[in-house]
Amino acid sequence: MAHKEIDHITGTETTGHAWDGDLKELNTPLPKWWLTIFWITVVWAIGYMAYYPSWVIGDKNYEGYSKWTARADVHKALEDAQARLAPSFAKLQGASLADIRNDADLSRFATKAGKAVFGDNCVACNGTGANGVFNGSGYPSLVDKDWLWGGKLEDIIETIRVGIRSGHDDERLNTMAAYGGEDGQLTAEQIRNVAGFVLSLSGSTLEGADINKGKAVYLDDGGCNACHGDEGKGGTADVPGAPNLTDSIWLFGKGNVVSSITHGRNAVMPAWDKRLTPAQIKAVAVYVHSRGGGQ
Amino acid sequence: MATHDIFEKNSILLAIGIVIVISIAGLIEIVPLYFIGSTIEKVNGMRPYTPLELAGRDIYVREGCYLCHSQMIRPFRDEVERYGHYSLAAESAYDHPFQWGSKRTGPDLARVGNKYSDKWHRDHMNNPRSIVPESVMPGYSFLAKTEIDASRYAAHLRALNWTAQPNGVSKNDTGAMYTKAMIANAAADMKAQAGETDSDEAEALQKRYGGKLNVRDFDGNPDKVTELDAMIAYLQMLGTLVDFKTYNAKANLR
Numbered sequence: 240m241a242h243k244e245i246d247h248i249t250g251t252e253t254t255g256h257a258w259d260g261d262l263k264e265l266n267t268p269l270p271k272w273w274l275t276i277f278w279i280t281v282v283w284a285i286g287y288m289a290y291y292p293s294w295v296i297g298d299k300n301y302e303g304y305s306k307w308t309a310r311a312d313v314h315k316a317l318e319d320a321q322a323r324l325a326p327s328f329a330k331l332q333g334a335s336l337a338d339i340r341n342d343a344d345l346s347r348f349a350t351k352a353g354k355a356v357f358g359d360n361c362v363a364c365n366g367t368g369a370n371g372v373f374n375g376s377g378y379p380s381l382v383d384k385d386w387l388w389g390g391k392l393e394d395i396i397e398t399i400r401v402g403i404r405s406g407h408d409d410e411r412l413n414t415m416a417a418y419g420g421e422d423g424q425l426t427a428e429q430i431r432n433v434a435g436f437v438l439s440l441s442g443s444t445l446e447g448a449d450i451n452k453g454k455a456v457y458l459d460d461g462g463c464n465a466c467h468g469d470e471g472k473g474g475t476a477d478v479p480g481a482p483n484l485t486d487s488i489w490l491f492g493k494g495n496v497v498s499s500i501t502h503g504r505n506a507v508m509p510a511w512d513k514r515l516t517p518a519q520i521k522a523v524a525v526y527v528h529s530r531g532g533g534q
Numbered sequence: 535m536a537t538h539d540i541f542e543k544n545s546i547l548l549a550i551g552i553v554i555v556i557s558i559a560g561l562i563e564i565v566p567l568y569f570i571g572s573t574i575e576k577v578n579g580m581r582p583y584t585p586l587e588l589a590g591r592d593i594y595v596r597e598g599c600y601l602c603h604s605q606m607i608r609p610f611r612d613e614v615e616r617y618g619h620y621s622l623a624a625e626s627a628y629d630h631p632f633q634w635g636s637k638r639t640g641p642d643l644a645r646v647g648n649k650y651s652d653k654w655h656r657d658h659m660n661n662p663r664s665i666v667p668e669s670v671m672p673g674y675s676f677l678a679k680t681e682i683d684a685s686r687y688a689a690h691l692r693a694l695n696w697t698a699q700p701n702g703v704s705k706n707d708t709g710a711m712y713t714k715a716m717i718a719n720a721a722a723d724m725k726a727q728a729g730e731t732d733s734d735e736a737e738a739l740q741k742r743y744g745g746k747l748n749v750r751d752f753d754g755n756p757d758k759v760t761e762l763d764a765m766i767a768y769l770q771m772l773g774t775l776v777d778f779k780t781y782n783a784k785a786n787l788r
Contacts, residue, residue: 292788295566295570299571299572308788309609309788310620311787313609313611314783317614317615320611359615362666363654364654372664376657376664377653377657506653507651507653508651509650509651514649
């Protein structure tokens with residue numbers, strides 16, 4: 240279009256097209272403010288691309304003037320947090336249980352840090368607040384005084400570190416074998432009797448069980464006392480991990496004692512020493528210990 | 535004005551013009567990723583999925599687990615502290631398709647491997663609320679009752695090889711995701727991984743795939759290879775392959 244055509248009513252240039260003989264379209268210029276912002280964004284984009292990694296040249300990334308990377312950011316954030324928390328974690332690592340109890344700040348720090356670790360890693364099995372899933376679920380409550388592998392702070396730390404039947408080199412290990420089945424050590428009748436005897440220790444009864452015969456199985460044919468003790472009080476320091484049968488806490492359910500003896504029970508707790516730092520393990524142990532059951 | 539008359543009067547040319555214009559951004563952003571040497575980090579420990587894990591992965595995709603679970607730990611402090619080391623591109627090397635995801639109703643699963651016991655997974659799959667009362671996840675109790683047809687997995691491995699080598703794999707297995715031996719033994723490997731830990735078949739499987747391998751009866755039912763075996767085998771290896779002791783994070787900043 241060589242010459243500009245101006246619409247005489249508005250004084251604005253037209254596009255030069257004509258439809259139906261005389262219908263024409265105005266070519267109103269863009270507002271100045273809009274155009275200004277547009278050019279600013281273009282200039283901004285060029286600066287942005289120069290400052291941040293934006294292009295690929297050959298087989299390499301252009302790093303940008305700032306050399307910014309998301310991964311460097313997260314490493315820095317983690318290092319900053321670590322530097323901030325390191326003195327507290329170091330203090331916690333060197334502290335005994337009495338030290339922690341006597342130092343309100345340290346105690347608060349350990350419990351809070353431990354609670355965070357517990358929330359991220361432990362609640363799935365041991366429940367929000369460490370109170371287990373429900374009595375008989377197979378996932379222990381950590382707030383009661385019943386501890387299979389010890390309720391002292393050092394014991395809890397060790398259990399978290401190496402796990403139970405976890406496959407870790409230093410795993411905590413014992414076996415509740417299956418006594419039933421075709422080639423089992425005990426007959427179904429013997430199992431029923433010994434289950435009745437075991438339940439009688441905490442004042443419960445099992446229908447169709449002869450408690451006296453069950454006691455004989457417990458002490459003799461079954462050899463249950465080797466791990467659970469003559470009185471059924473559970474494991475000792477020499478033979479840890481066997482539950483106390485005289486209380487009313489049943490990890491696998493009071494109604495499942497026959498099944499436990501028949502099929503065996505070997506629950507697993509994973510080892511955490513690869514996921515958590517020693518300081519985190521200590522913090523979460525302090526948290527668990529503080530929930531009411533710690534010895 | 536006359537210059538764009540040709541587009542206004544010719545719809546085919548207009549369509550071609552549109553395709554060219556909207557392709558530019560994609561070409562500039564995506565194509566270079568295939569050529570940058572630094573996209574995939576150099577790591578030790580990655581191996582293809584075993585047939586049993588692959589079956590678990592298929593079930594994961596079939597059941598739409600990705601709708602609620604991502605498998606990508608982003609490089610943020612809160613994610614790294616909760617889930618572990620941020621995910622690497624190298625860790626998705628054998629994922630077709632990847633399971634990164636951008637929506638989490640449930641937690642990220644990129645490093646859930648070995649975090650919980652097999653029994654936990656069994657109970658949780660059977661009825662999530664039986665152990666996590668707050669959970670909104672549906673139950674998948676049918677997995678334990680559904681047997682897997684191991685015989686079809688040889689074809690599956692062969693198909694995946696085409697994602698690694700679209701022109702087919704050479705005679706000596708160069709560049710193959712799955713070697714001929716892996717394909718030939720797919721069905722046996724699947725049964726072996728869900729069976730006895732120290733069987734000869736398990737040893738052969740370990741030798742073929744190398745790296746860290748979980749071999750055991752995952753679903754608590756030694757007689758059958760069920761979908762639950764596969765699912766737990768898959769979940770228990772997620773994020774466990776890369777040896778982070780030999781990984782240099784500072785050399786892989788990007």
